[in-house]
């Protein structure tokens with residue numbers, strides 16, 4: 001398996017192997033290099049936040065972590081197991097460890113809200129109908145949505161869709177959670193609610209989270225570590241307090257919300 | 266186009282186009298067999314989603330009865346009308362019934378029903394899966410450790426393949442009934458004679474060959490529709506393209522494979 005290969009050996013060594021390791025990840029779409037040699041490690045129980053400008057490749061990177069996109073080059077290693085080299089059946093197994101909320105919700109429009117959040121529970125647990133309904137209600141309450149179970153997804157506002165997607169991601173209480181901009185487009189209060197849920201889950205030592213956000217305030221609230229993605233490369237990774245004082249002029253401008261002259265690839 | 270300094274000869278350009286086109290064709294064929302292979306592979310795996318199978322069978326089968334029935338009935342009627350006029354020229358009116366029943370069961374009912382279903386179901390499969398693709402619902406299935414081919418494609422292809430033979434059986438019945446109505450009611454054929462002649466040359470094998478064809482066509486059109494939907498790119502416009510080409514490709518492949526099925530198997 002993975003440990004027969006040289007570069008994965010690096011991951012195995014030491015007492016605390018990272019939950020997620022990304023090694024030299026490259027991806028090109030239609031001649032445009034979107035990811036250009038990404039390396040990162042996320043430890044078990046860590047809340048890792050990726051920030052960066054729109055179009056920097058954040059969503060593409062997140063989709064690589066769960067194997068929705070295959071890289072042109074490089075490896076994604078989950079619990080020491082190479083997701084990139086796994087066959088279809090094995091990668092399905094590995095994905096059971098994950099929950100993911102998508103930037104646009106990606107709710108099943110053939111089902112109502114209840115059906116959406118119940119979906120992973122019905123697929124992967126033996127819970128009874130009542131237990132599922134209770135779990136769904138609980139997840140919806142966490143994101144401050146109540147009594148919407150029977151609504152069609154088309155009746156929801158953008159922010160509600162995103163919160164239902166978030167609830168669906170956490171329903172199974174997976175080991176690894178990937179959130180693609182969970183609080184974009186939410187008002188400050190509701191956005192704070194989502195942050196609160198993430199912070200609370202961070203207390204559980206066995207939940208590893210990777211969150212993408214534009215919102216630096218939220219990043220500082222929820223992160224154990226923050227990484228800055230720029231033009232397909234991670235230009236800095238640091239703990240929140242250290243991240244604030246990084247000298248990189250681009251990061252300083254990003255933090256201050258000042259315009260930068262971007263060299264568009 | 267490219268900003269090359271050297272002007273290319275028109276021949277190079279032509280060959281390039283031919284080359285790119287054949288690559289596309291290979292890609293399409295490859296995708297079709299990818300979906301077909303995986304559909305078969307996943308059909309016999311747990312969990313079996315009985316509710317979804319039933320839902321799809323109703324959608325493909327029950328809901329298609331009116332359009333398929335109407336098509337078959339009028340085909341039978343027009344067959345009787347045409348052959349009666351033609352056969353009357355050499356006093357062979359007696360064989361109208363046989364011609365109608367044979368051509369319907371062997372050829373017309375399976376092909377026409379399948380073409381109607383390609384329009385009705387092939388297109389909606391492509392639109393449905395295409396929309397799910399461009400709105401990342403298919404990615405969401407993967408993310409929830411659910412193989413989309415297992416969850417989405419298997420029940421749809423299975424239901425279409427299973428429902429086409431019964432639909433064609435209904436079409437056979439209504440087509441023969443339509444032919445009978447025209448021959449007896451309008452052209453004054455002897456009802457008992459007509460009924461006799463309908464079954465005189467009709468072998469059970471004729472009916473079976475038509476039903477087997479129907480199942481194959483059902484498989485082809487549903488896999489085509491699902492393939493087009495599954496590999497949709499380019500937003501709403503892409504969904505539109507997928508839908509159109511699901512119908513066009515599905516129909517063409519049905520007609521081409523009909524020839525070979527008829528020639529080789531029956």
Ligand SMILES: Nc1ncnc2c1ncn2[C@@H]1O[C@H](COP(=O)(O)OP(=O)(O)OP(=O)(O)O)[C@@H](O)[C@H]1O
Pocket residue numbers: 029030034052053054055056057058059060061103
């Ligand atoms: N499936 C795809 N096919 C082609 N190009 C793609 C695809 N997915 C992403 N891209 C391109 O990759 C680049 C990065 O996209 P990505 O969605 O990762 O950005 P992002 O950092 O998430 O931005 P945002 O903050 O706006 O969501 C974009 O230029 C986009 O056009």
Ligand SMILES: [Mg+2]
Pocket residue numbers: 058059060103180
């Ligand atoms: Mg994004």
